[in-house]
Amino acid sequence: MKLAKSISSTVCLALAAAMAIAVASCRSPHGNLDDHPVRRRQAFRAAVAENPSLIRSHLDDSDEEIRRYALYCLVKADGTAALPQLRKALADSDLLVELTAVEALAGLAPQSAEARALLTEALPTLRTAAARETAVKASWPFHRDIKLLRNDASWDHEVTVVQKIDLPLKGWRFMTDPQQDAHTKNVFGTDFDDSGWRTMDIGYWEFQGVDDYNGIAWYRIRFTLPDKIDHNAVEIHFDGVDESAWVWLNGIYLGCHDLGEMGVDMPFAMDGTQEARWGGENVLTVRILDTGRAGGITKPVHIEILK
């Protein structure tokens, strides 16, 4: 019995050692086993568990699945120290290796400014929608809670609309952003030149010559506010968009309305009290995400000056 156990454990040890050697040397103890990609990948995974030093030597393996797994293991082990290898993997010929690098960077991004910066830098060159979406989410630099006067529990006056200013229904500037990287190019800035953008009216973009487009699109409109009047708040009211919106006034981010498809056609408002320019020109920029069917700023937008 004792002898049988001893033989059995010796055989197991010998098999594990053979497997590690098989992957490390790319040779199999059973003929051409490693020519079969699935068995070779299985052998690699088993071998790495025993011998982590195999990770670095297989980052440039000819098999993309092994490159992916080696990268995954490297990031698990080294964290942000793996940034140089992640940078290299972003340019890998295999799109799934690229996606693995982006997902790894996204995982590091909450703690690492360098990872966020690398994602932002990589955005224009990412080759799949999945990689771009993950990179945008992880590198997105805009965050602000929406605080409206009407929702302020400590406000003790009745809120009244002193003036309502309808924004134009026609002539917004419009640009699609299929690469999802326009937010890195100051397109919401007051000095941004949007004269090259086409014009778009309020309504679905599909009915205005932008057929079958799902994704990100940007709108800009210039409008004038009157000379300063007595007020407590300035708000921008959207009667409905399809389907999510991120809003800037005069280059400053105000907030987002992003409830997925549940948010379609739902009215919402943003506070722009500090950002409004009285007696002069204002620039409103809206980034729209439409994930299916028709999309756009589909209903009117107006400014409310509140007392």
Ligand SMILES: [Ca+2]
């Ligand atoms: Ca839609």
